[in-house]
Amino acid sequence: MNDSILQRIAAGDQLAVDDCLNRYGGLVWSLAKRWIANPADAEDLTQEIFVELWQQAGRFDPAVAGEATFVAMIARRRLIDRVRKDSRRPTADAIVSDLVDKSTEKENQAAEWADEIAKAKRCLTRLSNEQQEILHLVVHYGVSHAAISERLSMPLGTVKSYARRGLIQLRDCMKLSADMPAMSNASASFQTLNTNGSR
Amino acid sequence: MMSQSDSYFRPDLIELLAGDALGELDTTEQQRLLQSLSETDQQNADELHVAAAALQLVLAEPDSTSMPVDLRSRIAAEAFSYLSTHPSDAQVQLVVRGETTEALSWRERLAWLTAAASLILALGFWALSRPVDENAKIALSPAQARADLMAQVNDGVEVAWTAGTTPFDVSVFGDVVWSNSRQQGFLRFVGMPINDPSSEQYQLWIIDPMRDDEPIDGGVFDCTGEGEVIIPIDAKLLVINPAAFAVTIEKPGGVVVSDQKRLPLLAKVLTPKG
Numbered sequence: 001m002n003d004s005i006l007q008r009i010a011a012g013d014q015l016a017v018d019d020c021l022n023r024y025g026g027l028v029w030s031l032a033k034r035w036i037a038n039p040a041d042a043e044d045l046t047q048e049i050f051v052e053l054w055q056q057a058g059r060f061d062p063a064v065a066g067e068a069t070f071v072a073m074i075a076r077r078r079l080i081d082r083v084r085k086d087s088r089r090p091t092a093d094a095i096v097s098d099l100v101d102k103s104t105e106k107e108n109q110a111a112e113w114a115d116e117i118a119k120a121k122r123c124l125t126r127l128s129n130e131q132q133e134i135l136h137l138v139v140h141y142g143v144s145h146a147a148i149s150e151r152l153s154m155p156l157g158t159v160k161s162y163a164r165r166g167l168i169q170l171r172d173c174m175k176l177s178a179d180m181p182a183m184s185n186a187s188a189s190f191q192t193l194n195t196n197g198s199r
Numbered sequence: 200m201m202s203q204s205d206s207y208f209r210p211d212l213i214e215l216l217a218g219d220a221l222g223e224l225d226t227t228e229q230q231r232l233l234q235s236l237s238e239t240d241q242q243n244a245d246e247l248h249v250a251a252a253a254l255q256l257v258l259a260e261p262d263s264t265s266m267p268v269d270l271r272s273r274i275a276a277e278a279f280s281y282l283s284t285h286p287s288d289a290q291v292q293l294v295v296r297g298e299t300t301e302a303l304s305w306r307e308r309l310a311w312l313t314a315a316a317s318l319i320l321a322l323g324f325w326a327l328s329r330p331v332d333e334n335a336k337i338a339l340s341p342a343q344a345r346a347d348l349m350a351q352v353n354d355g356v357e358v359a360w361t362a363g364t365t366p367f368d369v370s371v372f373g374d375v376v377w378s379n380s381r382q383q384g385f386l387r388f389v390g391m392p393i394n395d396p397s398s399e400q401y402q403l404w405i406i407d408p409m410r411d412d413e414p415i416d417g418g419v420f421d422c423t424g425e426g427e428v429i430i431p432i433d434a435k436l437l438v439i440n441p442a443a444f445a446v447t448i449e450k451p452g453g454v455v456v457s458d459q460k461r462l463p464l465l466a467k468v469l470t471p472k473g
Contacts, residue, residue: 009278009282012282014278014279014282014283017275017278017279017282018275020278021266021271021274021275025265025266025271025274026265026266027256027259028266029265029266029267029270030259031255031259043267043270046266046270046274047270047273047274047277050274050277050278051277051281054277054278054281054282055281064245064249065249065252065253066253068256069249069252069253069256070252072252072253072255072256073248073249073251073252075255076222076248076251076252076255079222080222083222084222116249116253117253117256117257119253120250120253120254120256120257121257124254124257135254136258138221138223139221139251139254139255139258140255140258140259142222144223145223160218160223161214163217163218163221163223164214164217164218164221164223165214165217167217167220167221167247167250167251167254168213168214168217168247170250170254171217171246171247171249171250174246174249174250174253175246
């Protein structure tokens with residue numbers, strides 16, 4: 001039986017802990033470092049994320065999401081909770097230089113992760129440039145909508161709308177890509193949706 | 200398959216779900232989301248969280264610096280400790296796997312936040328609305344407390360004791376008063392035989408067919424003096440609409456279920472009040 005790492009942890013297999021840290025330790029640590037400026041706080045948060053992962057491992061369902069996605073969901077929740085509590089988020093200015101290299105084609109570990117990541121990668125390119133840029137700031141760096149609004153001189157409502165509708169379109173694309181191998185219909189849908197993309 | 204849940208037809212709601220997945224809802228939006236939800240929206244919420252997490256992974260660069268060794272050691276130690284002390288938790292989670300798709304859903308988080316806020320508010324209002332003389336009431340004698348209760352409530356029940364299935368050898372008078380709204384009441388006895396608490400005690404039972412076939416335990420008490428004795432009722436469960444009150448004689452400490460072999464007093468409520 002080829003159980004996933006999380007399924008092995010849920011079954012009490014202590015050997016799976018090392019496997020989990022080998023596979024996802026770098027991912028979680030890099031997310032925490034990116035979102036949390038203070039290294040000591042980032043370490044604490046990384047610990048908290050893994051504690052929650054041990055506790056929630058039994059809830060992982062490969063039919064719903066890939067294992068890496070599940071780990072990222074747990075990590076995101078902790079990160080969001082932390083920055084909400086602390087109200088300390090990265091500023092758009094601090095990371096603007098990094099956006100120069102925001103190519104969605106960069107090599108990463110997605111290839112060895114779940115199918116939905118490959119779909120997300122494809123679908124991201126279907127979004128408008130503004131949506132991609134804002135989602136990149138929000139999701140990757142944890143920048144608040146208010147900070148993005150200020151940095152991009154864009155009304156807060158528009159930032160919110162780009163981010164939310166962008167995510168909805170991404171989700172719709174991922175679903176369509178699961179239902180229909182051909183992406184042409186999905187692409188047509190995005191074009192239609194994007195014409196109403198701002199408010 | 201595309202889900203046909205409500206939120207597909209409610210653009211505002213699905214935008215709120217997206218905002219929640221992005222962690223960007225303000226307090227007002229969280230309240231709106233919670234009020235607008237239906238069970239069928241959970242799938243949408245799950246999908247949006249998965250999309251956000253997948254996007255997170257797409258945007259993540261390969262990390263050139265691995266986790267610090269001491270941090271990894273701490274996490275591993277915690278994991279071993281957790282797995283060795285919570286093996287059953289893990290097994291239980293496996294059993295329910297598939298029923299829930301998230302570690303803690305947005306609905307759960309919002310519900311917990313709302314519940315916590317409501318509790319804090321409720322406690323605050325309760326503290327503010329407490330009568331100033333609340334503590335003073337504690338010092339009231341049972342007779343004064345009984346009189347106060349009957350003076351202050353409009354749903355008070357007052358019924359006289361009658362002989363039960365095994366009456367005392369002597370005549371006992373008195374009554375029961377009870378208020379559903381206050382969930383408070385008193386027993387009053389005159390001429391009640393003094394009991395020896397080391398060998399037997401009295402126990403009150405509240406018969407409430409609207410609640411249960413089994414009588415509600417109204418508390419164990421003693422009669423330690425002659426003359427009028429007033430005892431506060433100590434109902435162990437919420438009383439909905441009492442039909443009768445009964446006093447039994449039980450072993451010290453009382454019983455969970457009485458065999459009713461000794462039931463000297465009974466007070467039937469002829470016209471139960473809500």
